[in-house]
Amino acid sequence: MKESIFTDPFKKARQETGIGEMDDQNDPVAMILGHKEVRRAAHNWKSYSSGAIPGRIVIPSEVNIRSIRQIPFEVDPPQHGAYREVVEKWFKRPLEKKYEEELTLQIEALVIEVLEQDSFEVIHDFALVLQSQALTLLFNVPFEEAQTWISWGTHVFRSKDSALDGAKANVLYDYIDQKLAESSSNPGKDFYAVLLAAEVDGKKLSAEEAKGVLILTFAGGRDTVINAVTNSIAYFAEHPKSLEWLRKEPELLPTAIEELIRYFSPLTQMGRVATQDTMVCQHAVKADSRISLCWASANRDETVFENADEVVLDRKANPHVAFGFGTHNCLGATHARQVMKVLLRTLIAKVKSIDIHDAKDNIEDLGDFKRKVGFDSLTVKFNKI
Ligand code: HEM
Numbered sequence: 360m361k362e363s364i365f366t367d368p369f370k371k372a373r374q375e376t377g378i379g380e381m382d383d384q385n386d387p388v389a390m391i392l393g394h395k396e397v398r399r400a401a402h403n404w405k406s407y408s409s410g411a412i413p414g415r416i417v418i419p420s421e422v423n424i425r426s427i428r429q430i431p432f433e434v435d436p437p438q439h440g441a442y443r444e445v446v447e448k449w450f451k452r453p454l455e456k457k458y459e460e461e462l463t464l465q466i467e468a469l470v471i472e473v474l475e476q477d478s479f480e481v482i483h484d485f486a487l488v489l490q491s492q493a494l495t496l497l498f499n500v501p502f503e504e505a506q507t508w509i510s511w512g513t514h515v516f517r518s519k520d521s522a523l524d525g526a527k528a529n530v531l532y533d534y535i536d537q538k539l540a541e542s543s544s545n546p547g548k549d550f551y552a553v554l555l556a557a558e559v560d561g562k563k564l565s566a567e568e569a570k571g572v573l574i575l576t577f578a579g580g581r582d583t584v585i586n587a588v589t590n591s592i593a594y595f596a597e598h599p600k601s602l603e604w605l606r607k608e609p610e611l612l613p614t615a616i617e618e619l620i621r622y623f624s625p626l627t628q629m630g631r632v633a634t635q636d637t638m639v640c641q642h643a644v645k646a647d648s649r650i651s652l653c654w655a656s657a658n659r660d661e662t663v664f665e666n667a668d669e670v671v672l673d674r675k676a677n678p679h680v681a682f683g684f685g686t687h688n689c690l691g692a693t694h695a696r697q698v699m700k701v702l703l704r705t706l707i708a709k710v711k712s713i714d715i716h717d718a719k720d721n722i723e724d725l726g727d728f729k730r731k732v733g734f735d736s737l738t739v740k741f742n743k744i
Pocket of ligand 1: 409430431432433443497575576577579580581583584587620624625626629630654680681682683684686687688689690691692694695
């Protein structure tokens with residue numbers, strides 16, 4: 360099978376009932392699969408809340424390893440809006456010229472380095488490094504800090520042996536505590552200082568609230584970006600004509616990036632907790648039970664996307680929901696899009712073609728649904744122009 364094919368395991372259930380069911384640590388989830396229904400439920404925060412106990416809207420649930428609320432992600436309106444306002448401007452900085460220039464220097468240096476190698480493993484030697492280095496720009500901290508983040512591996516809560524690794528999570532929590540303590544005695548011009556100076560409804564953000572924002576920023580933008588980068592490299596390895604096409608028509612880049620993100624949907628789903636008894640797609644949802652907004656399924660909905668299972672780099676209308684929809688749409692999307700833009704721009708400028716030497720899939724086990732979300736490892740060679 361071609362490495363860059365990402366099948367849609369939800370198709371049958373989406374077409375037949377619109378609902379998928381899975382268990383998650385004895386806390387079942389009714390997965391909403393259709394595009395229209397996902398968008399509708401994402402809007403309806405009164406019935407489908409994000410503000411449940413910390414960790415419960417995440418799948419797999421993190422209730423056993425996390426008691427700190429992630430902000431603004433696990434907060435409902437109207438409080439959500441107040442928190443979001445505090446960080447929204449900071450998360451738009453990737454649009455600044457200097458940010459893009461520095462990102463370009465980082466990514467070009469990485470691509471030049473791997474171009475000299477006979478082969479390299481994309482996730483650990485490239486995507487994780489790229490993601491960590493780029494995040495230093497979002498935090499506005501020294502570039503060298505990336506080394507510490509790289510040492511944590513590809514997921515801050517997961518390890519090889521465990522989908523939810525409490526000990527590993529503690530490494531992140533301790534690190535954040537230390538950085539916040541340093542910042543409160545000696546504030547710099549970084550994200551920590553911005554958070555500690557921020558006020559919500561006339562009150563300073565507490566250290567616990569700042570920590571909630573920081574955990575989310577470290578966790579939310581990690582394996583999502585790593586998968587988007589790695590999967591794109593596998594795609595261009597197997598579609599050299601697409602790489603040529605973008606080389607000839609770089610004005611297509613923004614459209615191509617949206618399409619790759621739709622197709623790969625790096626975040627499969629996100630949960631909500633029902634606040635009352637409701638019905639979704641003729642499926643009864645009990646109060647205090649979990650539903651999920653299955654972005655990956657919605658993005659393959661054939662009633663919305665023509666040739667939904669194909670990558671159409673010049674797809675015109677592309678109302679994908681890979682970055683979420685409505686209230687909680689992804690704050691890191693501006694950064695993620697810039698990372699993808701600079702990466703693809705660098706690839707078309709410097710890489711003639713890509714050979715895959717070895718690949719091992721990363722398959723998410725969602726009960727009846729098995730979804731390829733990326734790779735456990737991908738070894739490739741970049742060929743110079
Ligand atoms: C929210 C996907 C990158 C930070 C979301 C949501 C999705 C998503 C689907 C909505 C969650 C919900 O409705 O409950 C992605 C994908 C990414 C990506 C596919 C990469 C390709 C990032 C990055 C960061 C980030 C790089 C930060 C460094 C956030 C935050 C929220 C969020 C803070 C919560 C926003 C809120 O609650 O208002 N993301 N994300 N994400 N994402 Fe991302």
